[in-house]
Amino acid sequence: RYGRIEQMFAGGSIETPKGRLDIPTIPASSAGPDVREMILGSEGRMGVISEVKVRVTPLPTQEDFYVLFFPSWEQAKAAARHLVQSKVQLSMLRLSNAIETTTQLALAGHPGQITLLEKYLAWRGAGEGKCMMTLGITGLPDQCRSAHRLMKRLTRPLGGVYTGNFLGKKWAQKRFTMPYLREALWEKGYVVDTLETSTDWSNVNHLLNTMEDNLRTGLADKGEKVHVFTHLSHFYSQGSSIYTTYVFRAADSYEETLARWHKLKTTTSELIVNNGGTISHQHGVGKDHAPYLPT
Structure with missing residues (x-):
């Protein structure tokens, strides 16, 4: 709904070695390369952004998050693609594979309630291998009602089991606290990191499985x-x-822990760029990803 930072960055001032560069706030242009994205993509090499003007969106009248479960990854992925290509007015969409779904439910707490949920989902056909979809609907009340009805109608034929907004509310409450689990894991002796990319629909399964297989056996x-x-x-x-x-x-020494991370990071990054993915979808390049940018 709100767009990524390169879409929200409307213009501003950049301090370069040759002086100040001012980027005007033009809504759109077809006159050559987009200087705004060139500046953002340079990650500080072309200059330091000293003033920013951003595109803002009024606070929504209504915003709700819902959770659905699908019997399999293929059905879940097909549903997500169908929702997006049908232009349903969703403000957020997240699709977890089976292992992430299991992990998220385990981290949710309330084991008694989760057990009941698992039994209900199994009865509805979403048992082992189920995948969780979290989505947001935002806007005016009439817009939200329309998008909600359309979302349920499009996902039902693909096996979607609608569970309402209870789990969606829990997700919204924890969406900014989950990253702090890293500190708790470090204290327990575990290392956690992420890799992100993007690719065409026809390549999603291949690239995802390639990344996971390499990391899992790395x-x-x-x-x-x-x-x-x-x-x-x-x-x-x-x-x-x-x-x-x-x-x-984590290993017994910092050096060995770093070596383990480096092996997982570099080998998987090589697989990403050699199998139809971009080295970064949203995190940027920096020193970690710079070697893979030419590829």
Whole structure:
């Protein structure tokens, strides 16, 4: 709904070695390369942004988050693609694969309630291998009602089990606190990191499986397991992002832990760029990803 930062960055001032560069706030232009994106993409190499003008959106009248479950990844992915290509007015869409779904439910707490939910979902056909979809509907009340009805109508034939907005509310409450789990994991002796990319719909499964397989077996020579799970977080008519999280046990020394991370990071990054993905969908390039940018 709100767009990514390169869409919200309307213009501003950049301090360059040759002086100040002012980018006017033009809504759109077809007169050559977009200087705004050139500045953002340079990550500070062309100059330092000293003043920013951003595009803003009024606060919504209504915003709700809902959760659906699908019996399989293929049905869930088909539903997400159908929603996006049908231009349903969703403000947010996130699709977890089976392992992330299991992980998220385990982290939710309330084991008694989760057990009841699991039984209900299994009865509805979404048992082992189920995938969770979280989506947001935002806007005026009439807009929200219309999008809500259309969302349910389009996902039902693909096996979607609608569970209302209770889990969606829980997600919204924790959406900015979940990253702090990293500190808790570090204290327990585990390392967590993410890799993200994007690709065409026809390549999503291949690239996702390639990334996960490499990460999952990447420390087998050390006798170590890696917990890997993925969600699709940004959707386009053409394709989707892929956001993969991996967790592994820290070694006895900092140097060995860093070496383990470096192996997982570099080998998977190479696979991404050699299998039809971009080295970064949203996090940027920086030093970690710079070697893979030419590819």
